[in-house]
Amino acid sequence: MTFETWLRADRLPHIWCSGCSNGTILNCTLTAVDDLGLDPDRTVFVGGIGCSSRSVGYVATDSLHTTHGRALAFATGVKLADPTLNVLVFTGDGDLAAIGGNHFIHSCRRNIDLTVVCMNNLIYGMTGGQGSPTTPPGALSTTTPYGASEPAFDLAQLAVAAGANYVARWTSYHVRELERAIRAGIETPGLSFIEVRASCPTNYGRRNRLRDVTDQIEIFRTRSMLKAKYDRLVAAGSPVPPDAIVVGEFVRRANPVMGVPP
DSSP, X not given: OOHHHHBOGGGOSOOOOTTOSHHHHHHHHHHHHHHTTOOGGGEEEEEOSSTGGGGGGGBSSEEEEOSTTOHHHHHHHHHHHOTTSEEEEEEEHHXXXXXXXXXXXXXXXXXOSOEEEEEXXXXXXXXXXXXOTTOOTTOOOSSOTTOOOSOOOOHHHHHHHHTOXXXXXXXXXXXXXXXXXXXXXXXXXXXXXXXXXXXXXXXXXXXXXXXXXXXXXXXXXXXXXXXXXXXXXXXXXXXXXXXXXXXXXXXXXXXXXXXXOO
């Protein structure tokens, strides 16, 4: 991969905070599309609103920076207008699961051929540090100053239940695994959803005693559990640590794809 092939040099330096892992996830995604030999002239990136969605502005392909929560709706339109295009979506937990929740569910149900990379940093990072649908119980944010009291969405399980053909979860610590998952998602026909647990030292970290840049990365390193191990523990009735981050491939299947004859 060459720097000039996929990145807009005139847009650098980026706007992300020190320690934010969005740049790492963007790098993994561009490495994956380059490894697959995708044509930049036939590839479109779509983003909504938020730190994660600003990624599309740094990619040297056609891109759409859409309204809040509507990235998947715009991406659906692009794919239906020209099914030969490679369409990838960058989104965040707030953009995807809150205001964009219905679009998320129905995009998985329709199983249209999109690859969705969700940078889940457990908070609204750009718009004020509010709690999002994935903020863990007890975590502090500007809207949960005494700790979140609601259960959090499991985005990967939600995508599986809604019908996506490929679902995986990794963290920004697992860069090689993430690259492979994004490649697999692009190669799998239908809706592919890759959730990435991302670090946010500025808004999530400093409110939750994770101020150092490495604090959240260390959590990703020590608390991640492969889904195969998680499934074995559950099947055996063994206890699973409540703070475990289950990572790996959740599903890869061949359900009918929207717009493709059976």
